[in-house]
Amino acid sequence: MFEVKYEKSQGLTDTPLTYCPGCTHGIVHKLVAEALVELGILDRSIAIASVGCSVFSYQFFNCDAQQAPHGRACALATGIKRVLPENIVFTYQGDGDLASIGIAETIHAANRGENITVIFINNAIYGMTGGQMAPTSLIGQKTTTSQDGRDALHHGTPIKISEMFSSIDGVAYLERVAVFDPKGVINAKKAIKKAFKYQVENRGFTMIEVISTCPVNWGMKPIDSMNWAKEKMLPVFPLKIFKDKGDHNA
Amino acid sequence: MAKVLMKGNEAIALAAIKGGVDAFYGYPITPQNEIPEYLSKHMLANGRVFLQAESEVSAINMVYGAAGAGKRVMTSSSSPGIALKQEGISYICAAELPCVIVSVMRGGPGLGGIQPSQGDYYQATRGGGNGDYKLIVFAPESIQEAIDTLKEAFDIADYYRNPVMVLVDGLIGQMMESVDFDHPVKERFIPTKDWATTGTKDHPGRRNVANSLHLDPALLEQHNFHLAKKYKQVKKNETRYELINFENPEYVIVAYGTMARICRSSIEMLKEIGIEVGMIRPISLFPYPEVAFDLIPESTKGILCCELSMGQMLDDVLIANNGRKRVGFFGRAGGMVPDPEEIVDAIKNFDKKVVK
Numbered sequence A: 001m002f003e004v005k006y007e008k009s010q011g012l013t014d015t016p017l018t019y020c021p022g023c024t025h026g027i028v029h030k031l032v033a034e035a036l037v038e039l040g041i042l043d044r045s046i047a048i049a050s051v052g053c054s055v056f057s058y059q060f061f062n063c064d065a066q067q068a069p070h071g072r073a074c075a076l077a078t079g080i081k082r083v084l085p086e087n088i089v090f091t092y093q094g095d096g097d098l099a100s101i102g103i104a105e106t107i108h109a110a111n112r113g114e115n116i117t118v119i120f121i122n123n124a125i126y127g128m129t130g131g132q133m134a135p136t137s138l139i140g141q142k143t144t145t146s147q148d149g150r151d152a153l154h155h156g157t158p159i160k161i162s163e164m165f166s167s168i169d170g171v172a173y174l175e176r177v178a179v180f181d182p183k184g185v186i187n188a189k190k191a192i193k194k195a196f197k198y199q200v201e202n203r204g205f206t207m208i209e210v211i212s213t214c215p216v217n218w219g220m221k222p223i224d225s226m227n228w229a230k231e232k233m234l235p236v237f238p239l240k241i242f243k244d245k246g247d248h249n250a
Numbered sequence B: 001m002a003k004v005l006m007k008g009n010e011a012i013a014l015a016a017i018k019g020g021v022d023a024f025y026g027y028p029i030t031p032q033n034e035i036p037e038y039l040s041k042h043m044l045a046n047g048r049v050f051l052q053a054e055s056e057v058s059a060i061n062m063v064y065g066a067a068g069a070g071k072r073v074m075t076s077s078s079s080p081g082i083a084l085k086q087e088g089i090s091y092i093c094a095a096e097l098p099c100v101i102v103s104v105m106r107g108g109p110g111l112g113g114i115q116p117s118q119g120d121y122y123q124a125t126r127g128g129g130n131g132d133y134k135l136i137v138f139a140p141e142s143i144q145e146a147i148d149t150l151k152e153a154f155d156i157a158d159y160y161r162n163p164v165m166v167l168v169d170g171l172i173g174q175m176m177e178s179v180d181f182d183h184p185v186k187e188r189f190i191p192t193k194d195w196a197t198t199g200t201k202d203h204p205g206r207r208n209v210a211n212s213l214h215l216d217p218a219l220l221e222q223h224n225f226h227l228a229k230k231y232k233q234v235k236k237n238e239t240r241y242e243l244i245n246f247e248n249p250e251y252v253i254v255a256y257g258t259m260a261r262i263c264r265s266s267i268e269m270l271k272e273i274g275i276e277v278g279m280i281r282p283i284s285l286f287p288y289p290e291v292a293f294d295l296i297p298e299s300t301k302g303i304l305c306c307e308l309s310m311g312q313m314l315d316d317v318l319i320a321n322n323g324r325k326r327v328g329f330f331g332r333a334g335g336m337v338p339d340p341e342e343i344v345d346a347i348k349n350f351d352k353k354v355v356k
Helices: A025-038 A053-060 A073-083 A095-101 A103-111 A161-165 A182-200 A222-236 B008-018 B034-045 B056-068 B079-094 B121-125 B143-160 B170-174 B217-238 B257-272 B290-295 B313-321 B340-348
Strands: A045-049 A064-067 A088-094 A117-122 A171-178 A205-211 A240-244 B004-007 B023-026 B049-052 B073-077 B100-105 B136-138 B164-169 B176-179 B241-244 B251-254 B277-282 B284-286 B302-307 B326-331
Touching (some): A073 A117, A095 A103, A095 A117, A103 A205, A161 A240, A182 A205, A205 A222, B004 B008, B008 B034, B023 B034, B056 B079, B079 B100, B164 B170, B241 B290, B277 B290, B302 B313, B302 B340, B313 B326, B326 B340
Parallel strands (some): A117 A205, B073 B100, B100 B164, B251 B302, B302 B326
8 A cells, every 4th residue: 555645746847857966956946836835826826037057947837937037037027026916926046146147126126025035046156157156155265267265355255135135124024044954944945935925915025045055066065065055154144034024014 | 089289208108008008117218208207107097007117127127027927018218228128128039028119219329418319220120139039110200100100019019929119219209299199000910818927827737938048959940930930920011111202203312210200301392493302211120111112213313311320221221222223321410400401412412422
């Protein structure tokens, strides 16, 4: 006698993921998909894929989707949400897309209190293009465009998106989570689900920053990348609920 | 509705509302500000969407999103602002989404000036976006023609699933004329937008995706073939031009928009001194009315291309002429608008104006 104990979320298509072994994109995709299914909003959701490793996410989320130019995901999301306010609109963006080229679009969407959800993957590097320095790369971090390590005097310091966005009035929920251990994954799921729930309740802009790994471009084994994220990234990017307006507005 | 006296930009904005625009996303820039200003009041009052974006880049991408969601969407801007929209325009063409873009040209390059110009002919017809794509471009010469074109533009965009640009200059945007909003425009068949990303609840069993990425070169080439076939259809069906005083012209002027209006006066002045000059007035800039050049009589001595630029449409005139006649050029730029007498002089001194 067999029974199904665990299966792939209905929120994901059958298209094989294109992510590298050990990369945490797959985990985050699963969490987003589960949240959409559990909240019963998958069939009215519209995913916005960005440019970077997650460029193909429009093939992975089992809902309607649009593929945005580099950095413009929040502009597309705004355009859609304003004409389809009953739909659930979310972007899935990496640190190059969101924190570098798309920072204006993201800040202003947040400031307008656009009722959208942003899943922000911070792995401190450009993955798709082959490991170049990101605005979130750590001081001393070696990348293909900072081969002697990121130098604060030359490149500035890692940009702290969640800290920055915490001062924006339009933000309803903002949390930084990490997915390098089971406890973190469970908490990340909770945060992502809460963000979508807030969108259902029209509370405003929600963003979940996910501290992620990029073993291939970091030049590490997956297990070492998990440890590196924990030891090196968390001191710079502490896990925290930066903003939760929901309870006050309930 | 009786004729009303309206400023060009405001008339364009009202025509968009009458054309059924659901959403407008824009960013301020002179000389088109009256379009978003008018819409900011009247769109919201009619339960439609108006949003001032943080940049032209963002505005055109909001257009992408809402167009992908199946709505009638518009943006407007002027020269440097249209430059910033080029990225989005390429993506929208690639993803085959319909929208209307109003471009109110000012002098350039760079920040240039804010007076009328036609220096963005290349920008409109060649574009600054990447890849093999085409905008459908109409260049009205009056406010009446602008509002008629605008109403039709939404239908044409929906029909071909391609952006339509209505290209005017600051003069048409800023001047006032009496216009009739009930002027009939061509009725068209508009296919259902069953491709729109409105959630799978509206189309169970099928995911709708607006996308421009095709990493497999064989598939991308198929997409390029498909787009090229569509542009060929556009060329066949949407080529528009007007022939003026074409019975037996000694010379033929080619001019569009504001310049064509000035040349109308020049043609009358030339008639009085016994020189018959005809005009081809391209209304569609893509598709370019090359066929009109086949109608130029054998006896015509030459073609004078007149523009408010240093010669951009001139390229298309040379292509369409295909070496048959001598081609001259007259242009003013930087926001300087010529008197009709200047074109009269150019015709009288045609030999000195010949470029090829």
